[in-house]
Amino acid sequence: MEYLSSNANDQLIPHPDSGADEPDTAASAADYAGPPLPRLSPRPFRSLGGYFDYEGWSDRQRFLELDEALRRKAA
Numbered sequence: 001m002e003y004l005s006s007n008a009n010d011q012l013i014p015h016p017d018s019g020a021d022e023p024d025t026a027a028s029a030a031d032y033a034g035p036p037l038p039r040l041s042p043r044p045f046r047s048l049g050g051y052f053d054y055e056g057w058s059d060r061q062r063f064l065e066l067d068e069a070l071r072r073k074a075a
Helices: 060-074
Strands: none
16 A cells, blocks of 8 residues: 555555555454453543553553543533
């Protein structure tokens, strides 16, 4: 695959030298066969959805700020 530009929102286009008949190997959420993620009990650094604990994450503050922005937008 080749990008038209470096913009992440641009559409991927097949490169002429790549095999057009190659199967797409990207798995979708519907292909996931594992058990569902358990929800965590309330804690100081739990994610908005309740599935992740950001406590040991190096970018914890960034994720907490993102969750807060999503919470405000949903209200």
